Amino acid sequence: MKLHYYPGCTLKEKTTNLDESTYAAMKMLGYELVEPENWTCCGAEFPLNEEKIVGLAAPARILRQVEMEGGDKVVTACAFCFNVLKQTHIALLNDPLKQKRINAYLKDDIRIDPVTKERTTDFPEYRGDVQVLHLLEFIQKEIGYEKVRSLIRRDLGNLRAAPYYGCRLLRPKGETGIDEPDDPSIFEEFLESIGIGVVDFPFKQECCGSYLSVSLPDAASEVSYRILRSAKLNGADMVVLSCPLCYYNLDRRQDRIREKFLEFTGMPVLFFTQILAWALGVEAEILGLDQHFFDPRPVLGITDKAEVAS
Amino acid sequence: MRTILKLGKQEHRFIDRISELSGENVYSCYQCGRCSAGCPMAFEMDILPNQLIRLVQLGEEEALIASKTLFICASCFTCQSRCPKGINIANVAEAIRYLAEPKGKDHFGPDEVPAELADELP
Amino acid sequence: MNGNGKKKRIGVFVCHCGVNIAGVVDVERVAKALEGYSGVSFSTHYIYMCSEPGQNMILETIREEKLDSIIVAACSPTLHEKTFQSVIELAGLNPYQVEIANIREQDSWVHSDKEKATLKAIKIVKSMVEKVLQNESLEPIRVGVTRRALVIGAGISGIQSALDIADHGYEVLLVEKNPSIGGHMIQLSETFPTLDCSQCIMTPKMVEASRHPNIRILTYHEVESISGYVGNFKVKIRKKPRFVDPDKCTMCADCEDVCPQIVSDEFNMGLSFRKAIYLPFPQAVPGTYTLDIENCLGLLPIRCGKCKEVCEPDAINYDDQETVFEEEVGAVVVSTGYDLYDLNHLGEFGGEKYEDVINGLEFERILSASGPTGGEVRRPSDGKVPKNVVFIQCCGSRDPENHNPYCSKICCMYTSKHAMLYKHHVPDGNATVFYIDVRTGGKNFEEFYQRTIDEDQVLYVRGKVSKVYKEGDKIIVWGVDTLTGRKIEMEADLVVLAMSMVQTDGVNELLKKLRISSDANGWLSEAHPKLRPVESLNAGFYLAGCAHGPKDIPETVSQASAAVAKVGDLFAQEQLLHEPTVVPVDEDLCSGCGICVTICPYSARELDKEKGVVKVNEVLCEGCGACAAACPSGAAQQRNQTDDQIFSMVRAILRG
C-alpha cells in the first residue's frame, strides 16, 4: 500500500537512522512510503506570532503538494515536523482568513525544473483536506496493534523500554497532541504491541531542554539528565522516542551529561521506528545503530552479526 | 526598589499589542503560578513565567525586554497545557521577543551556533 | 359579545410608563383611536398605571362607567398582569376579564419610528379588545394537598430536613441509596471551625431520625419515577434487596466472620477492607448488616451460603427481591449531596497511581478516631507516620480550562483543619499548604485559619502545584512560591489533595425524572438566585445541601431548615389554586386520534379507550397550548385563547 510520508530535512541529513528505520519498518508492515515531490523544510518551529503568518507558507506548501498528488493524509516520524504540519493544518482549518492569505502566497509559487528549466506556475489552492498523522497514530488507528503483533519476529520480552514523549507529540494541549498531555498512553500501547516491556516514568512528558543545549548547555544537560535518571530509576533498559532534537539532547550529549553528573552511567536511546523495525526482523545494519553515542547494540543483544529469529 | 505604577496610554498600548501578537488574553491570568511550578527551565530564569505575565499586566515593557527569561523559555508548552486559564505563555514570550528585536535584543541566530555542533544539531 | 351574548363594556387604559412608552408611542392618540371601537366604552391614558393613583383611577372608572372588562396597554404581562387582576377583583370583576396589551417590550422598546410605533400600538390594543370581547369569566382550579414529604438523600441536609418536617407534624419518607443514613458528614473526623467530633454531633441526629414517629427511613432505596404535580405527587420507590432482615439482625457479626469475600471499604474510602456482608460503620442507621450482592460469591448454597448457616436469628434471606412500590407525597426535598472529583483527572499528579497521594475525605478517615488507622496519622502505602505532609488546594477547582470553573468553597477551611489536626497528631512533622487564595468567609473561619499559622506553624506557600511524582520512596512536589518568585521542589511523605466538589454520580438521571433543572456545572438550580434560593423552578421541589452547590455543614443545615419552611408554606394551604386557562376537550368534536396525548409535555392527556375520546387532567395541564395547535378537529380549545379569539385578533391586526 502507498502512503504519503514527510521525512523532513533532519532525517535526510543528520538523523538518517530515524528515516531509514521508518522505511524499513513500514516495508515490513506492508507500506510503500511516498515522499511528496519537491518537498522542502517545514520550518521546524510553528510560528507563535499571530503576525508571522508567512511561516505557515512552507508547511502549507507541503500539505498542498500531498493534496495535488491525490493524497488525503501524510505521515511523519519526526515529532517536530509532525507538530509544525499538524498545527498548520489546524490553523488553516479553523481560520478561513488565514487559509486565504496563505493561498495568496502559494498561488505565486514558481517552480523551475533544475534539468529542463521548465517553469511551473499557477498552482491550485490548498483546500485543507490533508490529515496529518504521526506514525504512532497511524499505527494505532490504521494499521492496528493486532496486525503489528502478528508480524513480530524478535522477542523483546526481556527488555524494558521507557517511552519518552517529550513536548511535540503532546503539546500545545488541544487539537495538536496525539494524546492527553499529562496522561498519555499511545506510546505505551505501541511498545506493548511490539512485545517489549514498558516502563512508566514521571518524566515522559518533560522537556529535554530543546535548543538550550546550544545557549545554556549546562542547564540543558541537567533537564536531560533528570529524564534519563528517572527512566533508569524506574527500571528502563532504554529510552524510546520520536524527536531528533530529543535524541540529540538525550543521546548525543551524554558525554556532556556525564561530565556534569558523574554518577550517570549512560542509557541507550532509540527511535521508536528502530525498535519497531528490529522487532519486525529488520537487520541491524539498516537501522543506523552505529550512529548512537551510547551504543544500543549490546542491550539489543547484537554482538557481531544479528540473527533473525523466526 | 520602588515602582511607580502607571497604567497610561503607553502601557495599555503595550498590553494590547502583546495580546494581539500572541493571541492570548493576558488580563485573564490570576497569578496562580502553576506555569512557573511546572516550567522545566524556571531554575535558570531571572523572572518566572507567572512574573512575565504579571509584568505584562503592569505594562512593564522595559523590564520584560531586559529579562533573560525571554530567551530561556524552551517553548515546551508545559505551562500552556496546565494553565487553568488556558494562557499560552510561550506565545506571550514570543510576542515580547518580537517587540524586543527592533530594540537590538536578539539572542543567537543560526550563524552563531558553534561549528562543531552545526553538523549534528537538528 | 361575551359568553352570554351580552354586549361588553370595555375600558382601555394606556400607560406612558414614564417615557418608556410615551417617548416613542403617542399614547394620547392611541387612547383616542380606541374610543368608540367595538365594545370599548371608555378609553384614557396615564403616566404610571401600576402606581397607586393609576390603580385607583382604574378602580373608580370601572365603578363609574360600569365596565365589565378592561385592557391595560402597558408592559409585558409577566410584570403586572397579576397587579391588574387584583385591581379588577377589588372592583368585583372576574380577574380573567383583564388583558394586557404589551406596547412596551413589543413596541416602544424595539422601535424608534414614532408614527409607525403608534400605529402598531393601536393594532395591538385593538386585537386585545377582540380577545376580551370573547373572554369568559373563569374560576381557578382547586386541588387538595397531600401533607406528606419525600426527602431524597440522607446526609446531614436530608436528615435535618426530615427532622424539621417531622417536627412540624407532617410525615416524611427519607430515601437513601446507601445502606445507612449519614452521608459524608459521618465520615468526617472533626469539623471546622469548632473542631467538634463529627460522629459525636451526627450520631444523635441519626438516632433521632430513626426514632421519630413521623419519619420513615428507607435506606437502600432509590426513587424510580415521579408523576403528578405540586401537592399531589405519586412516587415510585425501588427497594434494593438487602438480603438481611433489619428487624431480626442483632449485629452479632457472625456472618461477617465467615464471609470469605474481602472487598474495599467505601466508608473508609478504600483505605481498609470489608466483607461482602457488612455493617457500613458501627453507628449505622438502621443498625443492620447488608449483603452486597455484587461482591457475594453467589447465594446458592453450593457456591457459598456460609453466612446464612451461621446467622442465629435467621435474619438472612437469600430470596429477598427487588421491589417497587408507590407512595403519595405533596412536596419533595432534594438533598443528594456531593462527590469529590476523581483523582484520575489529574494525570500530572499521577492520578490514582500513588497510594500516598490522597483526597481530603481519605485524610478525614485517617484522622478519625474510628478510622482505619485507629486515629493515628499513618500513610496508606506502608503505615509509616508521615513527617512531611503537603496539602494542595484548588485541585480541579477554579480551573475553567481543564476542570471545574467554580470555587469549591469549603476546601480552604478543611485544608486548614487538616494541617492543624495533623500538627496536633504529629507535632514534630511539617505541614505545608500550597494555595492560590485562602477564602475564609464564614463566622470564626478567619480566626481558625490564623490559628493554623500562628499556633500550629503550618507553612502556607502561595502557588499552584504543577506536578507530583514519585521517586523511590519519596513523593516529589513541584510548586512555586509566587511571593518570593521561587520555583519550589520538595519531598513529601504524604500529599493530600483538596479535590473539587462535584455533583453526585447518577443525580443527573434523577433530575430528569423529577424534571428539575441544574446549572452548567451540574448543581441544582434555584428558582431565583437571591429571592428564592431554596426552591426549584418546578413547583413542589425544594433544594437542600451540597446538591445545590458546595457548602459547609452550617450552611447545609440552614438551607435544609429554610427549605422546610417553604414546605411548611405549601402544607399550610387549605387548597392549591391552579390556572384555569387549560385546554379541555370538546367530546363531541374529538375523534380520538390521540395526537394531543403524544404531544403533551406534562402527560395531562389520556385516551379514554371506551368512549374513544381524550380525557384531560386539568390539574396537570400547564396551558402551554401545544395540543390546541396540534388538534386536527378543533376539539382542543384553550380557555380564553380559542381559535375564534385568535382569528378575531388576527383580523383586527390586519384591518389596522
Ligand SMILES: Cc1cc2nc3c(=O)[nH]c(=O)nc-3n(C[C@H](O)[C@H](O)[C@H](O)COP(=O)(O)OP(=O)(O)OC[C@H]3O[C@@H](n4cnc5c(N)ncnc54)[C@H](O)[C@@H]3O)c2cc1C
Ligand atoms: C474532606 C472534607 C472535609 C470536610 N470538613 C468539613 C468540616 O470540618 N466542617 C464543615 O462544616 N463541613 C465540612 N465538609 C463539608 C460537609 O461534608 C458537607 O457540607 C456536608 O456533608 C453536606 O451534606 P449533604 O447532606 O448536603 O451531602 P452528603 O453528605 O453528600 O449527603 C448526601 C446523601 O444523599 C445520598 N444520595 C445521593 N444520591 C442519591 C440518590 N439518587 N438517591 C438517594 N440517595 C442519594 C448519598 O448517599 C448521601 O448519603 C467537609 C467536606 C469534605 C469533602
Ligand code: SF4
Ligand atoms: S498558570 Fe496561567 S493563570 Fe496561572 S499564573 Fe501562569 S499564566 Fe497565570
Ligand code: SF4
Ligand atoms: S475553597 Fe479554597 S481551595 Fe477550595 S477551590 Fe476555593 S479557593 Fe480553592
